[in-house]
Amino acid sequence: MQSVGRNRFDRLLRDPAPSRLTYRLQRLWLTPTFRFGLRFGLPVLLLAGAIGWYLSDTARVEALRLSFVELRDQIEHRPEFMVKLMRIDNVSDEVAEDIREVTSIDFPVSSFDLDLKEMRKRIEGLDAVARAELVIRPGGILDVTVVERKPAIVWRSRDSLELLDASGHRVSSLDSRLARSDLYLIAGEGADRAVPEAMAIFRAAKPIVGRIRGLLRIGERRWDVILDRGQKIMLPEKGAVEALQQVLVMDENSRLLSRDVSVVDVRNPARPTLRLVGDALKNLEKIIRTPLEDKT
Amino acid sequence: MTDLFENQRAMRRHRQAALQRGVVAILDVGTSKIACFVLRFDGVANAPPGEEIGCMAGQSRFRVAGVATTRSRGVRFGEIDRMEETERAIRTAVQAAQKMAGLRVDHVIACFSGARPRSYGLSGSARLEGEAVTEQDIARVLAACDVPDYGEGRHVIHALPVNFTLDHRSGLSDPRGQTGKTLSVDMHMLTIDVPAVENLLHCIQRCDLELAGVVSSAYVAGLSALVEDEQELGAACIDLGAGTTSVSIFMRKHLIYADSIRMGGAHITSDIALGLQVSQEMAERIKALYGGIEATSMDDRHMIDIGGDTGDWEHDRRQVSRSELIGIMRPRVEEILEEVRASLDAAGFEHLPSQRIVLTGGSSEIPGLDQLAARILGGRVRMGRPLRVQGLPQLATGPGFSAAVGLCLNAVCPQDECWDFESPADRHGGRTLRRAIKWFRENW
Structure with missing residues (x-):
């Protein structure tokens, strides 16, 4: 029993043996599950616990949310993201005015607050605008490129005079027919819905275009x-x-339209029908009965 | 004997569990050093399909992942003398080996050389119940062996069936499936002192480890130091340790005799310390650096500083010639070898067909030992080094590690012992129900 009276420090110096605690801890450390738990599980647990504790107070959550919103605001309102003016390209002044009115933006505004899709929808909702493209260019310029509707035809409806484009969409109203005497005139209920056909008819009627006063839609069908x-x-x-x-073709062959015909009815193309002017038929009969010598 | 069998079976189960987990520690508790190996099993590598063991008798299945040795403390004559010191030494070795391997071990297979092993040859015979030999028949014939009275306080550590005889055909190693009438068996039983095992068990449990097997170091040293044909034809392995010298005789790949002599290298060291009036450490150093057996005229002129740190100039500058040192060492080595000789004679070694003697263990590195051994023991003597196993570092390939390496081999591919066979059915007929209840209680 030589070890009874020895002091601990003395023994430590001479003995390389690990203490029971060290030995057990090392064995614990070499246990794979424990090791994994300590290296991965514990940090995750601590982190989750800390976050959970922090978020358990509503005031703190509110403050967190507020600071987040503030930060977002700050970033959004940096000068790099501000839009200072709107440039509207290749458009007449009235339409540009309309677009400004429709979009109604108070410049300068952050580009995050601009809803380009919605704005585009609104601009395209204007009658005079066929298509619009909105781009925010560097330098804070909102670039609006608009393709205007081109008036192709004048439509005299029951109570107004309106300009339509080639597809029949309304462009604007017209005060007087004379203002756009270069455009063809159509009239009648529902005429705006058949503008392409009307345009085709006008194109086909080129030889007699000087004589045409307009097209009339009958019963919204012809x-x-x-x-x-x-x-x-x-x-x-x-x-x-x-x-x-x-x-x-008939006109070319027999100068049909320069004769005393009031109506050429080709509603049945296989059987064109003519209506003569009032006493034309009587005149014709007279002419036929009159002897040849009288004619001279 | 059944109680003991239960004990051994429990250890076998621990061993199976360790093999399944893939990690087991090997602990060689010696008098001068404690070696701990951590073995890692990688499954059956390169095994032919359908075979469990694999190439090279299963040696390719494992690799040594961690090795640590520490100076042994509190062990004398291969037995634990001071529990606390030994426990700490075991802890040091196990911790260092675990650290090197990066693995935690829970199961330990230990070997030690002391505890006065004694060999018994048993034989028994039984008539077969059926035509062919079954597992049950083998269990019955093993149970029929007449066990000698090996004394109170002794413990059977090995009980190896060495030879089976079926009718008149002897020399069968595996009689299962063969037809005959009478089966008889020769068994080799090794007993040791109980306190030695219990002390070791206690130390290992204090280190939070499970003992998965206790093996005699005489046996495992022979396993690793003898080559295969030596084991087959018959050879003696002499493991010259520090505290004990173990003798084991192998024949037809079975251990047939084991003994241990309570003298070894530590006694040589203490002789030097006494004879030259130096400290144990210095004596160990002188022995390792300048030790020898055969003195030549050259050695008279070879002066060795033996030093000292008393402060007395004359005392601290002492010198001895190497032949003086040899004069101290040689009588002790001769004495040890004489004891070995006596042990071999008692075992009847001279009747074996081949009388090969292999010297291993740390003390076998004394130069000139093989000539002296040949003169005293007769026959052909050679120096044995442990087998190479995978992953063993260079420092652990010396002859001092043959017991530890042999223990690795034994752990991987143990020989069938008596308790590996089921007890015969008629022995535990009434206990089946009790065992079932016990099983339930243990598992729920």
Whole structure:
């Protein structure tokens, strides 16, 4: 029993043996599950616990949310993100004015607050605008590129005079027909819905374009071509252009339209019908009965 | 004997659990050093399909992941003398080996050389119940062995079936499936002192480890130091340790005799310390650096500083010639070898067909020992080094580690012992129910 009286420090110096605690701790450390738990599980647990404790107080959560919002605000309102003016390209002044009115932005404004999609929808909602593109350019410029609708035709409806584009969409109203005398005129209920057909008819009627006063929509289903001298050509519902061409061929062959005909009815293209002017038929009979020598 | 069997079976179960976990520690508790190896099992590598053991008798299955040795403390004659010191030494070794391996071990297979092993040859025979030999028949014949009275306070550490005889055919190693009438068995039983095992068990449990097997170091030193044909044809392995010298005789790959002589290298050291009036450490150093057996005229002129730190100039500058040192060492070595000789004679070694003697252990590194051993023991003597196993560092390949390396081999591929067979059915007929209840209680 030589070890009884020895002091601890003395023994430590001589003995390389680990203490029981060191030995056990080392064995614990070499246990794979413990090691994993300590290296990965414990930090995760601590972190989750700390976050949970922090968020358990509503005042702190509120403060956190507020500071987040503030930070967001700060970033959004940095001068790099500010939009200072709107540039509207290739558009007439009235339309530009309309666009400004519709979008109604108080410059300068942060680009985060601009809803370009919504603005585009609103601008395209304008009658005069066919298509719009909105781009925020560096330097804080909101660039609006607009393709305007081109007025192609004048429509005289029951109570107003309006400009339509080639697809029949309204462009603007017109005070006087004379203001746009270069455009063709159409009239009648529902005429705006058949503008492409009307345009095709006008194109086909090029030889007699000087005589055409306009097209009249009948019963929202077919066209009448109104000519001067009270003449009109009644076109069918389908194949209106072909029917008109047929009439034009007849006119070329027999100068049909310069005769005393009030109505050329080709509603049935296979059987064109003519209506003569009032006493034309009587005149014709008289002419036929009159002997040849009288004619001279 | 059944109680003991239960004990051994429990250790076998621990060993199975360790093999399944893939990590087991090997602990060689010697008088001068305690060695701890951590073995890692990687499954059956390169094993032919359908075989469990694999190439090279299972040696390719494991690798040594951690090795640590520490100076042994509190061990004398291969037995634990001071529990607390030994426990700390074991802790040092296990911790260092674990650290090197980076693995935690829970199961330990230990070997030690002391505790006065004694060999017994048993034999028994039984008539077969059926035509062919079954596992049950082997269990019955093993149970039929007449066990000698090996005394109070002794413990069976090995009980190896060495030889089976079926009718008149002897020399069977595995008689299962063969037909015959009478089966008889020769068994080798090794007993040791109980306190030695219990002390070791206690120390290991104090280190939070489970003992998965206790093996005699004489046996495992022979396993690693003898080559295969030596084990087959018959050879003696002499493990010259520090506190004990173990003798084991192998024949047909079975241990047939083991003994231990309570003398070893530590006694040589203490002789030097006494004879030259130096400290134990200095004596150990002188022995390791200048030790020898055969004195030549050259050695008279080879002066060795033996030093000292008393402060007395004359005392601290002492010198001895190497032949003086040899004169101190040689009688003790001769004495040890004479004891070995007596032990071999008692075992009847001279009747073996081949009389190969292999010297291993730390003290076998004394130069000239093999000539002296040949003169005293007769026969052909060679120096044995442990087998190379995977992952063993260079420092652990010396002859001092043959017991530890042999223990690795034994842990991987243990020989069937008596308790590996089921007890015969008629022995535990009435206990089946009790065992079932016990099983329930243990598991729920």
